[in-house]
Every structure is written in structure tokens, then in C-alpha cells.
Amino acid sequence: VRAVLLAHDKFGPFSSKTATCILRYPRTYETVAVIDRSKAGRRADEFVGEVGRGIPVVGHLREALALRPQVLVIGIAPIGGALPPEWRPELRLALESGLEIHSGLHFFLGDDPELARLAQEAGRRIWDVRRPERPPRIATGEGRGAAPLVVHTMGSDCNSGQMTATVALVEEAKRRGIGAAFAATGQTGILIGCDAGAPIDRVVSDFVAGAAEELVLQCAAKGFDLVAVEGQGSIAHPAYSGVTVGLMHGCFPDQVVYCHVAGRTHHSGYAEPPHEFPLLPLAEEIDLIERLLAPVSGGRVVAVSLVTLGLPEAEARRAIERVAAETGRPTTDPVRFGAGVLVDAVVEAARHSNKKGARHLSALKPAASR
């Protein structure tokens, strides 16, 4: 479907993750314009590189209507997830112009009386991606015995490339003939298309692990051999660690791919005194992840996915070498250099697993692809 991406004041690879990923993975949406009043008249590729080529940035939805969009997607996620009041006129215009609205905000646009009425009058859907679709359930432990090999991407922070690493890993695994599923846990992953998805950070905390377990069970029922479960946040994040750890335990990972942004030292949004919160040292965090998993799934950290966006290539390669040395794990930037290193590590570690999915992986011929 033809989409416009709303990203006022924030369009860019880190500040508008949803918009950027929709451009990078044009699976469900064909983007016709980005809306950002602070960058009107520019081109998307000036901010997000190649994936934005040919896409204009406009200052207001009305300037994009001639491009005949069918959907307005909210492409940014304000902290706290409320609806900024200044967006309302454009959302109104979207519905009045016959567009659907797809939103990952915590605040459900479909519950807003005015927008709900306009949507009904126009016969157009408001899709609140973060509204949980399934009834809440408590984790039972059943997920631990599921057939697929479960690989979980976990970060040193929010927005550390967990989703990107998950998608890249699944795509490379499929290329090698592995029956791999993408289990999305955030609004962006659900929007770009996934094999199973749940808006984990919007689930009531008691049911987070249960929702994660259900993702694995859904993918198991579909016969996948490998499920890559997108991670959220980090285990020592001052605000979101509960999401991280509940998800981590509930998906019962056999393996973890640890995700980090080269050079980041503090949690995003928590870098300024007096409320500054440093990241854990990478090797320390990897050790803690494995020890927290030991009594639950026994999962091990098998590789590191490093975001080197913005670094010149030689520096990126040096950053990768440093992180590999620091963590003792194979490391790469899957967006820049492909996910071969990650899939190699997963397949190698799967040799030690008795799971049915893992045995299928091990039976494949070694990749000639590195």
C-alpha cells in the first residue's frame, strides 16, 4: 500500500526508527513521502541514505495528497507515547482524505472520540499496532520445549539495532534454506511485516513473558526451524529493563545475539547529569545475560551485532574488531557487511542443541557464502 510517514522534527535513522525501517524494509508499505515540517523540501535520502532515494520530504500532509497515499503511518515514537496535540489537524485531514492511519503510539488513536468518529464516517480503519490482539496469558514454560531453535536479539540499550539484526539474520538464514521466522515485539517490526508479533512493551507486566512465549509457540505451530525474536531495551536500562528481562525469559532463547551501537556509552535519553545512566561494559552485560538465562533456558550469547552507521568503513571495521576482542564473540554490522557472521555463529552453536529445529539446521550444508 502507498504510505506517507509522519515524522515531524525527528526524521532520521535514530530519531525516527519506525519511518527509517519502513523505508529500509519495503515489505508492506510503498512510501510516497515523508512528512517532517523541519525538513520540508529536502529528500529522504539526505537523512537516511540510499533507502530514501526518490522520496520527497514535505512539511504537511496536504502537500503529499497528490501522491495518492492510502495510509498515513506514524513514523516516530515520542517518549511516553502520547499524541502530540499539534498532529491532530493532520490526522483529521488524513481520515477526511480517505487514508487509513497506522499508529504505534501507546495512546490508542482509535480510542480518541473525534478521530474514531471521523474514521467511521470515512469508512477507514485506524490500526493501533500496540493494542494487544490476544488475551493475556501467564508464561507456563511450555515455550522452552518448543521445536524451533530460538535466537533472541538483545541490546545494550533501546534502539541498538535489535530489530534490524533480527530481520537481517532471518533473511540470511532463509537465503541458506533455513525455515526461519521473524517474531516481532515492537510496533516497527509488526508494521514492516512479521511471522508472529506482539507489542511487548504495551502488554501488562504480569503477562510479558507469556506473550513472548506465545510468539515462539505460534512459530512452532507453523513449522519453523528457527525463530528469531526481536529484543527490546537492555537488562540495566533505568526505565525499560522490565520489558527486556520479561521478554528474554519468556521467549526461552537457546541463543542470544547481543546488539550494540559503536561508541555509545550511556542509555539514549539518559545521558545528562543528574539523570545519567551508563551502559554496562559489554562483556559484563553478556555475562549477566547468560547467568540470568541459566536456570530458565540455558541460552548463550553466540555473536554480537554492531551498528556502525556513520563511521567510515575502516573505522567501522576497527570498531568491529575491538568489540569482538572485548566480548570474545564473532561480531559484525549486518546492515553494512551482511548477516553471514551471525548466521554462521547460530548454526555452529546449534550443533550443541537437541532441539528438533536445531537438528534440521545442523543437517544443512555449510554455507559457501562468507
Added chain:
Amino acid sequence: VRAVLLAHDKFGPFSSKTATCILRYPRTYETVAVIDRSKAGRRADEFVGEVGRGIPVVGHLREALALRPQVLVIGIAPIGGALPPEWRPELRLALESGLEIHSGLHFFLGDDPELARLAQEAGRRIWDVRRPERPPRIATGEGRGAAPLVVHTMGSDCNSGQMTATVALVEEAKRRGIGAAFAATGQTGILIGCDAGAPIDRVVSDFVAGAAEELVLQCAAKGFDLVAVEGQGSIAHPAYSGVTVGLMHGCFPDQVVYCHVAGRTHHSGYAEPPHEFPLLPLAEEIDLIERLLAPVSGGRVVAVSLVTLGLPEAEARRAIERVAAETGRPTTDPVRFGAGVLVDAVVEAARHSNKKGARHLSALKPAASR
């Protein structure tokens, strides 16, 4: 207020925590009867000891109406928190008989059309304790700088005496002249009365840490020197670790009192193959807690609270000695032997803190109470 406690089939110290704690801490409720169809005609003290003395167990609400109760409190928490259909006739009868209903279920009784209608007709309140009262907020880090010393009780499992230890610690601290607050995080603590409370496991996961932080800020605003924040679950619980860790980071503890039930080896409800999940070794869990807290609040585990219920006294003392040796922390059972050991440890550790509340604690004379 005069209360009846609904606890069908489950009345007992571990199986009906809410009912038992309401009997143990008669702060808001004067219990006139317990309702448990499997124990009708018995006496409450046969199941929960001294705190149940003089209170009859009846098989149905109608047998308790002559005792003129004003409130029916749901005294048990079925896993998953749905409303068992067989309770409905008694809940109907309660409202028709002019009682309020206080419930800590995940399922909100006030949202049930029939019960809501009956409550309205009778002019009686349904209080859903788990319904969050405050708007969700993301943790900012502000709680770390709050004036009170924050002591957080954390367990090796759910139902490991976290609430009991918190209440006992606060009561002993007050007895010594410390301005101590009880911050409740579960339905039982909120029901028995607290200085600040939030139903943490019912909060959307993104906002768990923010809700915990707000408890500390509320108690700080009220001028307390010490805030004891009730913990939930454990950091390696297969279903609830997200609640545990989000709460742990969000309350920014200076100190942790670690809670354990003597002899327990597996998570309650997760002890049978194939879904059996062992507890972490105590010293390992304490180490992990401190390392997870290091970059967030730097909190340390200063003491262990051990539930020895059911053990003969000599065995209880031996269990306490063993745990003290295993963990290297002062250990006691605060219900059986008083919370003196815990408060001593808190006051001693507070000497190393620069927080305003901690300085007030340190200025107090040493207790003559051990």
C-alpha cells in the same frame, strides 16, 4: 470495616496470601469470617495460626451475613487473575446484601456488566485494587536523587515473604523513631494499608519502572526518611522476572533485603517436569542483583529475610544460620524473631550513604533492642 474474606479451596498461609495478610495486619479490615467451602465449620486459626483466632470459616457467604460484614474481600489470587465463574453467585449476593467488594484480580469486577449494575443499584462500591490510579509515566531517573533512603525487598520467588518483610521492617523502624514509609506494590499491601501504593504487576510493562519511581517520589514528598518498597517475584522467574527487574530498577534502591523461603528449591507452580524451573543459588542471585543495580542505583544487598513458617524453632534457627553463612548477610525471620536484625543492617549500611534520609537515620542512637 467489618470484612469477610473469600478464599474458596485455598485458605492457608501460602495459598491465600491476601486473606492471611489481612488477618495478620488488621489495619484496614476487621475480619468476621473466612469463606472457604472446603473448610466449612473449621476455625481460621487451624490454618493460619494465632492471627486467625476467634474467626470462623464458613462454606458460603450466606452463612456469614449474620455477622454483619460491610465488605467482601477477594482473599486469593488465581493464576492469571480471571474471575472463576462459580464465585459469581456469591458476589451477586454480596452486592444484593449491601456489601462492598474489594478485589485484587487482574480481571476488573467493576467492568463486569452484571456486577457493575448490581453495585450501582445497591449504591455500593466495587474497588478493583489492581486498577492503576495514576496515569502511566516513563521513569526519568529523578527517583535516584530523592531524599529518603530506599530499601527494596526482593525475593528468590513469588510469595517469598517480600510484603511481610517490608511491613515488619517499617514497623520496627518506626518503633525506633525512624520516619519510615511502606510502599506497596501488590494488591495485598494496598489492601492492608500503605503510605504509597501501585499495583505494579498490572501496569503496562513500559511504565513499570516509572510507577515504582513515583512511589519513591510520593514518599519523598511526604517527608519520610526511609521508604521500604515491597518487591515482586524474582529476577530469574520464568513468568514474572520482568515485573521484578522493572520494579527493582525503577525504585532506585540504596539497599536490598533479600527474601527466601527456607527449603524452597523451585519456583512455586513451576516445580514439575517438564516445566520445572529451579531457583538460582542464593549467593548467585544476590550477586546478580547487585551487578544489575550497579549502573542504576548502586544498591547493595544488606540482609536476608527468611520465611521459616512450619519449621520447629531449633530447625528455624539452624536454617537462618545456614543462609547467613551461604550469603554472608545478617539473616532472620522477621515474623518469628522480629525485624531487629534487618533494621540494624539497614541503619549500619546507611552510614555509607550521603542521602538526606540516610543522614537522619545515622543520627539516631543505636538501638538497644536486639
